[in-house]
Amino acid sequence: MVQSSVGTYTVELISNATWTAVPQVDWIKDAKEGDEGNLIFNVDANPQSVSRDGKIRFIFAGSDYTKDLIVRQAAKPSEFNAEPSEVTLQVSGAEVNVNVTADYWDIKSVSENWLYAKKKNAATFTLSADVNFTDDARTASVVLTDGDTDLTIPVTQERDDAYFKNASTEYTRRFVHDLGKVVTEVHEDRYVIVNDYLSYVYLSYNGPVIGADKPCAFFLYTLDLTGDLDLVVTCAKDDDASIKLVETEITDKDIMRQQYADLQRNRPEIKVLGGVNGDFFYGEESKGKGNLLHGVMWRRGVCLKDEFTGGATCTVFARMKDGTAMVMSQADYAERKNDIWEAVGARQRIMTNGNILTVSDKALEPRTAVGVSQDGKTVYLLVYDGRRASWSNGANYEMMGEIFRTVGAYNATNLDGGGSSTFTLVKDNVSGTEVDHYSVFNKPSDGDERKVVNGIAIIQK
Numbered sequence: 001m002v003q004s005s006v007g008t009y010t011v012e013l014i015s016n017a018t019w020t021a022v023p024q025v026d027w028i029k030d031a032k033e034g035d036e037g038n039l040i041f042n043v044d045a046n047p048q049s050v051s052r053d054g055k056i057r058f059i060f061a062g063s064d065y066t067k068d069l070i071v072r073q074a075a076k077p078s079e080f081n082a083e084p085s086e087v088t089l090q091v092s093g094a095e096v097n098v099n100v101t102a103d104y105w106d107i108k109s110v111s112e113n114w115l116y117a118k119k120k121n122a123a124t125f126t127l128s129a130d131v132n133f134t135d136d137a138r139t140a141s142v143v144l145t146d147g148d149t150d151l152t153i154p155v156t157q158e159r160d161d162a163y164f165k166n167a168s169t170e171y172t173r174r175f176v177h178d179l180g181k182v183v184t185e186v187h188e189d190r191y192v193i194v195n196d197y198l199s200y201v202y203l204s205y206n207g208p209v210i211g212a213d214k215p216c217a218f219f220l221y222t223l224d225l226t227g228d229l230d231l232v233v234t235c236a237k238d239d240d241a242s243i244k245l246v247e248t249e250i251t252d253k254d255i256m257r258q259q260y261a262d263l264q265r266n267r268p269e270i271k272v273l274g275g276v277n278g279d280f281f282y283g284e285e286s287k288g289k290g291n292l293l294h295g296v297m298w299r300r301g302v303c304l305k306d307e308f309t310g311g312a313t314c315t316v317f318a319r320m321k322d323g324t325a326m327v328m329s330q331a332d333y334a335e336r337k338n339d340i341w342e343a344v345g346a347r348q349r350i351m352t353n354g355n356i357l358t359v360s361d362k363a364l365e366p367r368t369a370v371g372v373s374q375d376g377k378t379v380y381l382l383v384y385d386g387r388r389a390s391w392s393n394g395a396n397y398e399m400m401g402e403i404f405r406t407v408g409a410y411n412a413t414n415l416d417g418g419g420s421s422t423f424t425l426v427k428d429n430v431s432g433t434e435v436d437h438y439s440v441f442n443k444p445s446d447g448d449e450r451k452v453v454n455g456i457a458i459i460q461k
Contacts, residue, residue: 005043005045005046005073005074006043006045006046007042007043008040008041008042009040009041009042009043010038010039010040011038011040011041011069012038012039013037013038015037015060017060017061017063018060018061018062019033019058019060019061020058020059020061021039021041021056021057021058021069022056022058022059023041023054023055023056023057024054024055024056024057024068025054025055027044027073028041028042028043028054028055028056028071029041029042029043029044030042031056039056039069041056041071043071043073045076046073046074047076048075048076049075049076050075051072051073051074051075052072052073053070053072053073054070054073055068055069055070055071056068056069056071057069078102078103079101080101080102080105080144080146080149080151081100081101081102081151082098082100082101082144082151082153083098083101084098085153086153086154086155086156087127087153087154087155087156088155088156088157088158089127089128089129089155089157089158090157090158090160091131091132091157091158091159091160091163092131092163093114093128093130093131093132093157094128095126095128096126096127096128097120097124097125097126098124098125098127098153099123099124100123100124100125100144102144102146103146104146104147105144105145105146105151106119106144107119107125107142107143107144108143108144108145108150109142109143110140110141110142110143111141111142111143112138112140114129114130114132114138114140115127115129115140115142115157116128116129117142125144127142127155129155129157131174131177132157132159133164133170133173133174133177134159135159135170136159137156137157137158137159138156138157138159139154139155139156139157140155141153141154141155142155164176164177165183165184165185165186165205166185166186167189167203168186168189169189169190169191170191171201172186172189172190172191172201175201175203175406175407176189176203176205178406179402179403179406181208182208182399182402183203183206183207184205184206184207184208184213185205186203186204186205187204187205187215188202188203188204189201189203189204189205190202194273194425194429195429195460196224196227197223197224197225197226197227197228197229198221198222198224198229198273198458199221199222200219200220200222200425201219201220201222202217202218202219202220202441203217203218204216204217204391204392205217209364209393210362210364210396214389214393215389215390215391215392215393216384216385216392216393216394216395216399217384217385217391217392217442217443218382218383218384218385218395218403219382219383219423219442220380220381220383220403220407221274221275221276221379221380221382221423221458222378222379222380222407223378223379223380223381223458224377224378225319225324225325225376225377225378225379226377228460228461229273229458229459229460229461230319230323230458230459230460230461231275231319231325231342231379231456231457231458231459232263232270232299232342232456232457232459233278233297233298233299233342233343233344233454233455233456233457234256234259234262234263234275234278234454234455234456234457235252235259235297235299235454236252236253236254236258236259236262236453237252237254237262238259238262238263238265238266238267239252240299240302240304242453243293243297243304243305243453243454244290244291244292245292245305245307246290246292247282247288247289247290247292248290249290250290250291251290251291251292251293251453252291252453253281253291253451253453254451254452255422255435255449255450255451255452256275256277256422256424256438256440256449256452257424257435257438257440257449258435259454259455260272260274260275260424260426260431260437260438260455260457261432261433261434261435261437261438262433263457263459264431264432264433264437265433270459270460270461271460272426272431272438272457272458272459273425273426273429273457273459273460274423274424274426274438274458275381275424275455275456275457275458276368276370276381276382276415276421276422276423276424276455276456277368277415277416277420277421277422277452277454277455277456278344278345278415278416278452278453278454278455278456279293279294279295279297279344279345279346279415279416279453279454280293280310280345280347280415280416281293281294281416281453282294282309291453292309293305293309293345293453293454294308294309294310294311294314294347295308295314295315295316295345295346295347296314296316296333296343296345297343297344297345297454298318298340298341298342298343299342300341300342301321301340301341303337305345306337308330308345310345310347313347313348314345314346314347315327315328315329315330315345315346315348315349315413316329316330316332316333316343316344316345316346316413317343317344317346317370317372317413317415317456318333318336318340318341318342318344319340319341319342319343320339320340320341320376321339321340321341322339324375324376324377325372325376325377325379326372326376326411327346327349327370327371327372327411327413329349344415344454344455344456346370346413346414346415347413347414347415348361348397348413348414349411349412349413349414350369350371350397350400350401350404350412350413350414351371351401351404351405351409351410351411351412352411353410353411354374354405354410356398356401356402356404356405357398357401358398359397359398361396361397362396362398363394363396364386364393364394364395364396365386365387365394365395365396365418366383366384366385366386366387366392366394366417366418366419366420366421366444366445367382367383367384367386367394367400367414367417368381368382368383368384368414368415368416368417368420368421368422369381369400369404369412369414369415370382370412370413370415370456371404371407371409371410371411371412372409372410372411372412373408373409373410374410374411378408380404380407380409381456381458382400382403382404383421383422383423383442384399384400384417384421385421385442385443386417386421386445387418388443391443392443397414400412400414418445419444419445419446419450420444420452421442421444421445422440422442422444422450422452422455423440423441423442424438424439424440424441425438425439425441426438426439427439
């Protein structure tokens with residue numbers, strides 16, 4: 001007996017007689033003697049779902065003796081295929097159904113961790129994927145098995161700039177995607193890694209702002225405090241004595257670039273990388289307020305101003321002695337003030353414990369704000385341009401909250417805005433003691449940098 005499927009077969013024969021092979025069924029063909037007296041024959045495919053037997057009869061010359069060779073052919077193999085046999089997924093990774101024909105099958109492997117295959121029922125499985133934020137279409141495969149045979153299904157996931165409102169980098173695509181309906185079209189975007197612990201994103205876009213689609217632009221630092229970076233509160237001439245406690249004295253002020261240059265001159269052991277402006281203050285000397293800060297201020301563990309002159313709205317952003325950062329209410333401040341190393345006053349709370357606060361003030365203004373992760377180890381410094389209708393119309397507190405939520409802030413508060421809002425970075429990553437060593441990246445609404453009382457500097461230790 002010979003078990004066979006479709007194809008050509010050779011059977012070794014031992015015989016000292018001349019023989020002729022005659023198939024007894026029509027699906028065995030071309031039976032003949034081959035080299036060294038072997039039998040060669042062909043077998044057609046079995047169209048039946050059960051096995052079948054056939055015979056080849058040997059007739060020996062000069063004799064009435066015959067002998068039969070039984071050929072047993074297996075049943076038709078069960079069908080094993082998938083439709084579609086190749087899958088294209090949208091950039092969103094939305095689910096696609098694949099139909100499988102087989103008596104039994106299962107998912108054997110998936111080649112990439114961004115691709116997901118899930119058996120839905122005995123005849124279907126689904127393919128889905130993470131959103132494709134990369135610069136190119138990407139490929140993977142799913143392997144099915146019926147126990148004996150593997151079936152490979154190639155998968156391609158599309159790329160689509162339009163899906164991400166024309167954002168041009170993987171980071172900003174992810175950012176725009178997570179912001180959702182905040183962005184309708186990106187005009188310009190940039191994501192820059194300054195070093196292992198500091199990066200910034202810039203986004204110029206159109207978005208729905210209080211019922212109308214308007215231009216907006218912001219800059220956002222992300223700072224990891226677990227590395228060799230830190231935050232320092234700055235002031236004019238890097239001189240603690242410039243901070244006054246009453247409005248009858250004149251608190252000194254200067255542009256942020258000069259405050260960074262003075263800080264670098266006085267502390268050559270650090271490298272000043274950039275930062276943003278700080279607390280609100282009571283305006284020009286001519287208004288009789290002497291530039292008095294609204295909130296508190298600490299530098300190197302020393303309290304320079306301990307009173308919330310701006311009233312109940314005042315809050316605090318602090319870098320604590322344990323190296324973490326914290327957004328504080330006045331009650332928090334009273335409880336934790338002895339743990340503060342650096343602190344700058346702030347005002348309206350934007351986020352509390354992961355929740356964006358809803359406030360009645362919807363005014364669009366240039367804004368500066370600071371956010372902190374839940375563990376206090378990541379700080380986000382945001383500057384939102386405004387008062388320039390063709391460039392950026394400004395933000396309200398909830399708009400800033402959406403940005404902080406997107407990057408993972410847990411608490412956030414508002415710093416001085418308007419013409420004070422300034423986003424500054426050292427040039428060519430080489431700090432220096434002159435104003436020109438630092439660049440202002442945003443477009444201050446006054447047209448030029450405004451002199452302010454204090455700010456936040458990002459430093460490398």
